[in-house]
Amino acid sequence: MINMEEIDPWGNGLVEYANLFREFGMQKISPETAKRLAKSRLFRRGIIFAHRDFDRFIQAHDKGEPVAAMSGIKPSGEFHLGSKMTAEELIFMQKEFGAKVFYAIADLEAYADNGLGLAEGAENAVSNVADMLALGLDTKNAYVWRQSNEKRVMNLAYIFSRRTTLATLQALYGERNMGLYLSVLTQAGDILLPQLKDFEGPKEVVVPVGADQDPHIRFTRDIAQKFNSEYGFVTPCATYHMFFRSLNGETKMSKRDPMNILTLADEGKALKQKLSNTFTGGRATAEEQRKLGGETEKCVIYELMKFHFYENDEDLKKMYEDCRSGKILCGECKKIRIEKITEYLKAHQEKKKKMMEKARKLVDGSGE
Amino acid sequence: MINMEEIDPWGNGLVEYANLFREFGMQKISPETAKRLAKSRLFRRGIIFAHRDFDRFIQAHDKGEPVAAMSGIKPSGEFHLGSKMTAEELIFMQKEFGAKVFYAIADLEAYADNGLGLAEGAENAVSNVADMLALGLDTKNAYVWRQSNEKRVMNLAYIFSRRTTLATLQALYGERNMGLYLSVLTQAGDILLPQLKDFEGPKEVVVPVGADQDPHIRFTRDIAQKFNSEYGFVTPCATYHMFFRSLNGETKMSKRDPMNILTLADEGKALKQKLSNTFTGGRATAEEQRKLGGETEKCVIYELMKFHFYENDEDLKKMYEDCRSGKILCGECKKIRIEKITEYLKAHQEKKKKMMEKARKLVDGSGE
Numbered sequence: 216m217i218n219m220e221e222i223d224p225w226g227n228g229l230v231e232y233a234n235l236f237r238e239f240g241m242q243k244i245s246p247e248t249a250k251r252l253a254k255s256r257l258f259r260r261g262i263i264f265a266h267r268d269f270d271r272f273i274q275a276h277d278k279g280e281p282v283a284a285m286s287g288i289k290p291s292g293e294f295h296l297g298s299k300m301t302a303e304e305l306i307f308m309q310k311e312f313g314a315k316v317f318y319a320i321a322d323l324e325a326y327a328d329n330g331l332g333l334a335e336g337a338e339n340a341v342s343n344v345a346d347m348l349a350l351g352l353d354t355k356n357a358y359v360w361r362q363s364n365e366k367r368v369m370n371l372a373y374i375f376s377r378r379t380t381l382a383t384l385q386a387l388y389g390e391r392n393m394g395l396y397l398s399v400l401t402q403a404g405d406i407l408l409p410q411l412k413d414f415e416g417p418k419e420v421v422v423p424v425g426a427d428q429d430p431h432i433r434f435t436r437d438i439a440q441k442f443n444s445e446y447g448f449v450t451p452c453a454t455y456h457m458f459f460r461s462l463n464g465e466t467k468m469s470k471r472d473p474m475n476i477l478t479l480a481d482e483g484k485a486l487k488q489k490l491s492n493t494f495t496g497g498r499a500t501a502e503e504q505r506k507l508g509g510e511t512e513k514c515v516i517y518e519l520m521k522f523h524f525y526e527n528d529e530d531l532k533k534m535y536e537d538c539r540s541g542k543i544l545c546g547e548c549k550k551i552r553i554e555k556i557t558e559y560l561k562a563h564q565e566k567k568k569k570m571m572e573k574a575r576k577l578v579d580g581s582g583e
Numbered sequence: 584m585i586n587m588e589e590i591d592p593w594g595n596g597l598v599e600y601a602n603l604f605r606e607f608g609m610q611k612i613s614p615e616t617a618k619r620l621a622k623s624r625l626f627r628r629g630i631i632f633a634h635r636d637f638d639r640f641i642q643a644h645d646k647g648e649p650v651a652a653m654s655g656i657k658p659s660g661e662f663h664l665g666s667k668m669t670a671e672e673l674i675f676m677q678k679e680f681g682a683k684v685f686y687a688i689a690d691l692e693a694y695a696d697n698g699l700g701l702a703e704g705a706e707n708a709v710s711n712v713a714d715m716l717a718l719g720l721d722t723k724n725a726y727v728w729r730q731s732n733e734k735r736v737m738n739l740a741y742i743f744s745r746r747t748t749l750a751t752l753q754a755l756y757g758e759r760n761m762g763l764y765l766s767v768l769t770q771a772g773d774i775l776l777p778q779l780k781d782f783e784g785p786k787e788v789v790v791p792v793g794a795d796q797d798p799h800i801r802f803t804r805d806i807a808q809k810f811n812s813e814y815g816f817v818t819p820c821a822t823y824h825m826f827f828r829s830l831n832g833e834t835k836m837s838k839r840d841p842m843n844i845l846t847l848a849d850e851g852k853a854l855k856q857k858l859s860n861t862f863t864g865g866r867a868t869a870e871e872q873r874k875l876g877g878e879t880e881k882c883v884i885y886e887l888m889k890f891h892f893y894e895n896d897e898d899l900k901k902m903y904e905d906c907r908s909g910k911i912l913c914g915e916c917k918k919i920r921i922e923k924i925t926e927y928l929k930a931h932q933e934k935k936k937k938m939m940e941k942a943r944k945l946v947d948g949s950g951e
């Protein structure tokens with residue numbers, strides 16, 4: 216049985232990563248894979264730390280087979296750093312492996328889970344897709360759809376429901392309403408859509424997700440096997456990244472707690488305020504910190520730079536050493552990082568602005 | 584709590600009609616309504632025996648408001664006499680009240696329930712729709728859709744799922760797989776589709792069904808009320824017909840038991856064979872029957888003629904009297920009725936043949 220406190224895709228608790236290998240059978244990213252894919256800071260820094268069958272995906276690519284990468288977003292607001300991470304992973308798979316990107320705008324799920332109207336979802340989706348474009352998505356090798364506009368996904372959800380017992384869903388997710396169970400079936404439809412004949416049939420598909428999304432992956436892998444004889448589905452593989460903590464360091468970063476997330480749309484005073492309040496690894500007194508150094512492992516600012524805002528390892532190393540040695544204290548450190556983050560976001564927002572029109576066209580024409 | 588043996592839309596048990604009024608709050612068709620609608624043999628003979636809020640539907644029509652009639656079919660085979668009855672009711676509502684007919688081809692449900700592929704479902708649907716046309720459907724005032732091709736229905740199912748607990752579904756239907764629960768939500772989507780803005784918004788919609796389908800009606804009426812503030816849904820009303828017995832008289836006529844149903848495609852020797860084997864109300868010996876008369880209330884042949892094949896009450900009355908008086912015995916009686924039924928079906932099949940092309944176009948273009 217799963218401990219829902221540990222791994223709940225709809226919750227925001229913290230996961231004990233060790234358990235994921237022990238209890239759920241995720242595989243560790245091998246040193247060879249990390250090395251091969253070191254141009255991605257996420258692989259290089261061990262932020263993508265686990266996978267299921269990702270080696271098979273790489274082998275397929277190396278044999279010249281077509282591969283795809285799939286993920287999605289609930290269009291319930293601006294891109295936060297978690298969505299950014301997934302987007303970067305998809306784009307990396309596109310660049311590195313020539314993977315076709317499949318991107319689901321989970322507007323039905325946003326409705327079921329957050330009560331978000333479909334029209335509002337479509338509006339948010341334009342902004343989300345513009346973020347994807349600004350981050351480097353190549354639309355020539357991508358397919359974007361809204362769940363509410365993609366019959367094939369809903370038909371798959373229906374088809375899968377026939378061989379899904381309540382007991383399975385209850386064991387994986389606990390007692391939920393029908394909307395959440397239906398979301399699970401729909402996600403399985405989203406994940407397996409790239410393998411339909413309309414998209415050139417069965418193939419290796421990697422799904423980059425946060426570790427907390429693993430129940431969806433396991434469910435979908437089971438479904439793929441159950442329907443293998445009818446559809447020829449290849450069991451989808453997955454990579455898992457560590458999730459990003461909320462700015463106060465207490466939980467996973469989640470749209471459910473808007474004051475504690477950083478979004479790609481944050482700017483100006485509000486951004487500065489958020490970052491100034493962010494939890495760090497400072498000691499009780501300045502003296503103590505000068506003597507012992509800061510605790511980077513507790514510091515959300517350090518995590519921000521490591522996961523997102525320092526591309527160059529040297530910059531990160533310097534930050535780490537300056538902190539651990541007690542050379543600079545949190546106030547001064549924050550000032551430097553706030554500047555860097557503000558600069559990054561400003562540049563992103565400018566790029567994004569130019570992408571809005573293209574994104575709108577893509578969302579309006581998304582699905583069939 | 585519902586006794587599933589009594590009223591189970593997926594089963595084929597017999598219903599105690601009295602319970603339906605007592606336990607489930609159906610209303611009896613009033614003598615005034617039966618009189619007003621006497622040109623329909625189903626109302627005239629009390630075969631449509633109950634309703635929910637049908638009086639409201641009639642009032643709306645009388646006030647000049649637009650009304651609609653909705654039903655559907657699982658395209659899992661040929662029209663049997665139950666499907667014919669529903670079709671005739673829809674067509675009657677169209678003629679009598681100018682109701683726009685909404686007809687769902689429940690191909691996703693046929694998949695979930697019977698494992699029928701969508702392509703095969705579409706093929707059967709052509710034949711089913713041709714039956715509807717031969718029975719008199721006016722396509723100028725009708726909308727036909729396949730569930731797999733009608734995003735709006737699936738989107739509604741999703742929306743409804745958000746406020747549907749498992750407990751509700753378990754109480755109504757017992758422990759089922761997700762496919763059947765999803766069918767229930769999809770049916771609610773089918774039933775409420777006619778009230779979307781795309782179809783000129785909220786209105787009175789009557790759903791003619793067999794009495795065993797009442798759980799779906801009650802579920803959908805609850806949903807309509809729950810979502811009234813967002814969609815303005817008028818609670819749909821329903822009329823209920825007695826279900827038709829299987830030819831052996833033991834259960835409800837159901838596609839699940841193909842040897843015991845009569846379909847509109849039956850013909851020739853096989854038809855004759857089926858009808859010859861049909862259960863009647865004969866006595867133990869010919870002498871006894873001449874003395875006591877036959878038992879029409881047990882006779883499936885009598886039911887066939889009453890429900891379907893004698894339009895003229897005089898013909899039915901003569902059959903009844905000849906039987907009850909012992910004037911004719913089952914063998915002779917059957918011969919006469921078999922001739923009548925064969926003739927009816929032959930005429931229907933000829934009419935239908937001419938409708939196939941039109942039906943194909945309608946199904947291919949069905950949904951959006």
